[in-house]
Amino acid sequence: MNPPASPPDSPKASATEERRTSIHEEHVKHGGRMVPFAGWSMPIQYSGIVDEHQAVRNACGLFDVSHMGELEMRGPHAGQVVNYLVTNDVGQLAVGQALYTACCNASGTILDDLIVYRAGDDRYLTVCNASNRDKMVEVFRSAAEDHCEFEDRSDSTALIALQGPKAFEVLALAGSDAAKLSELKSFHFRDAVVANIACTVARTGYTGEDGVEIFCAWNEAPALWRHLVELGTPLGLKPVGLGARDTLRLEARLSLYGNDIDETTNPLEAGLAWVVKLGKGDFVGREALEKVKAEPLARKLVGFEVTGRGVARHGYPLRDLQGNEVGICTSGSPGPTVGKNIGLGYLPANLTAIGTQFLVDCRGRNIEATVVKTPFYKANKGAVSK
Amino acid sequence: MSDVSIPEGLKYTKDHEWAKIEGNEIVVGITKFAVEQLGDITLVTIDAKEGTEVTAGGAFGSIESVKSVSDLFAPVDGKITKVNAEVVAKGELLNEDPYAAWLVRIAVKDPKSLGELLDAAAYTTHTQS
Numbered sequence: 011m012n013p014p015a016s017p018p019d020s021p022k023a024s025a026t027e028e029r030r031t032s033i034h035e036e037h038v039k040h041g042g043r044m045v046p047f048a049g050w051s052m053p054i055q056y057s058g059i060v061d062e063h064q065a066v067r068n069a070c071g072l073f074d075v076s077h078m079g080e081l082e083m084r085g086p087h088a089g090q091v092v093n094y095l096v097t098n099d100v101g102q103l104a105v106g107q108a109l110y111t112a113c114c115n116a117s118g119t120i121l122d123d124l125i126v127y128r129a130g131d132d133r134y135l136t137v138c139n140a141s142n143r144d145k146m147v148e149v150f151r152s153a154a155e156d157h158c159e160f161e162d163r164s165d166s167t168a169l170i171a172l173q174g175p176k177a178f179e180v181l182a183l184a185g186s187d188a189a190k191l192s193e194l195k196s197f198h199f200r201d202a203v204v205a206n207i208a209c210t211v212a213r214t215g216y217t218g219e220d221g222v223e224i225f226c227a228w229n230e231a232p233a234l235w236r237h238l239v240e241l242g243t244p245l246g247l248k249p250v251g252l253g254a255r256d257t258l259r260l261e262a263r264l265s266l267y268g269n270d271i272d273e274t275t276n277p278l279e280a281g282l283a284w285v286v287k288l289g290k291g292d293f294v295g296r297e298a299l300e301k302v303k304a305e306p307l308a309r310k311l312v313g314f315e316v317t318g319r320g321v322a323r324h325g326y327p328l329r330d331l332q333g334n335e336v337g338i339c340t341s342g343s344p345g346p347t348v349g350k351n352i353g354l355g356y357l358p359a360n361l362t363a364i365g366t367q368f369l370v371d372c373r374g375r376n377i378e379a380t381v382v383k384t385p386f387y388k389a390n391k392g393a394v395s396k
Numbered sequence: 397m398s399d400v401s402i403p404e405g406l407k408y409t410k411d412h413e414w415a416k417i418e419g420n421e422i423v424v425g426i427t428k429f430a431v432e433q434l435g436d437i438t439l440v441t442i443d444a445k446e447g448t449e450v451t452a453g454g455a456f457g458s459i460e461s462v463k464s465v466s467d468l469f470a471p472v473d474g475k476i477t478k479v480n481a482e483v484v485a486k487g488e489l490l491n492e493d494p495y496a497a498w499l500v501r502i503a504v505k506d507p508k509s510l511g512e513l514l515d516a517a518a519y520t521t522h523t524q525s
Contacts (some may be wrong), residue, residue: 059462060436321460
């Protein structure tokens with residue numbers, strides 16, 4: 011057999027040596043298996059993907075997402091500039107509030123998916139995907155021009171996600187003002203002190219579970235990580251790698267850039283119409299997206315279950331029951347919590363109704379699959395989104 | 397990578413299959429090293445039926461883990477004499493003990509071809525390279 015050295019769906023590392031987050035040594039110490047990901051050396055797993063996945067669903071998990079980019083816009087016109095770059099309406103944000111959005115090009119296809127945090131009256135922090143950081147820095151820098159100040163804070167900002175039903179219990183143990191933090195509404199954030207480290211804590215995440223994402227200074231992240239591991243382990247906390255991050259987000263039907271969405275897909279066909287606010291005023295891609303909206307969608311991203319014996323993977327062709335190639339699988343994996351082999355893929359509009367049967371070409375074998383309602387998994391409560 | 401002990405007395409391929417010689421037949425499985433590389437195994441598919449001819453290095457099935465899919469390769473030329481239906485029904489068995497959860501038995505075409513397989517020491521070196 012031919013076991014892979016790196017995750018099959020990860021962006022390819024550049025030819026140069028991979029970068030390390032400040033938490034790298036902690037990953038190695040915890041038995042993290044390090045792989046190249048988007049130019050970084052990141053843990054794919056520690057105790058095992060299924061074990062880590064279930065820890066997040068049942069207790070909580072700790073993720074190093076410091077490789078993601080943090081871009082800041084400042085100044086009286088910063089809000090307008092950011093709002094012009096993204097499809098969702100940043101103008102609605104109060105200070106301390108965040109939103110998930112797409113950033114499109116003039117053709118209305120997706121450059122990146124982002125979270126924009128309104129950090130002050132005239133201050134906006136945007137978190138972008140690691141694989142898109144260079145591209146987004148360019149987009150933001152050139153949009154800022156003379157209108158506002160731009161700063162790429164990615165190298166000085168670490169990001170740790172604490173996700174799962176026990177996330178707030180762990181935060182309470184870390185001596186933070188847990189009462190205030192647990193009162194945070196979904197997609198809100200505030201400054202806090204966690205384990206004696208000044209942080210910004212946001213009730214956001216990417217696993218389908220309740221939880222937080224914690225921003226702190228790059229060099230303080232290892233201490234924060236150690237404290238959270240130490241305090242959380244008795245409650246069932248485990249460090250979680252990219253492998254389980256992928257199965258968790260897939261069960262929650264959260265899109266992965268580079269798989270489910272990219273510069274060849276628009277937000278409407280990707281099921282992200284809710285982040286496109288055509289009524290908010292002008293923005294990049296608006297004209298193109300208005301045209302897309304005026305016509306019936308030719309294809310849509312759907313969730314499916316593989317009902318036959320097989321696992322769909324990124325890039326596998328999707329076929330109609332006559333065997334004609336009609337679409338493509340963008341993400342697929344066994345779903346550890348749902349106990350089924352699940353996936354996302356683009357299908358022509360006439361094959362997207364719930365219950366529609368089709369075939370997944372699993373390396374030459376056509377395996378039956380059915381379009382199902384998503385998310386595949388929904389937590390009982392809490393913040394669910396990127 | 398944790399230490400993975402590699403049993404003596406078995407033959408190995410560079411593709412991480414093990415082969416136990418029993419008379420004219422070999423029992424074939426995948427190594428603990430392979431299981432660790434794959435992560436949680438969920439599904440084993442053996443395309444070859446009993447009686448199917450296989451060639452050395454040719455795929456006779458595949459293994460799906462949560463993370464990825466990998467082909468299974470025949471260690472030598474021969475004919476499949478038995479498929480382990482238990483592992484096909486429950487691929488997770490490989491996670492527990494891959495040296496017990498064998499996959500197929502192959503009647504070896506040419507006994508001399510077994511000499512080309514690695515012994516435990518050579519395979520250990522291979523996994524460390």
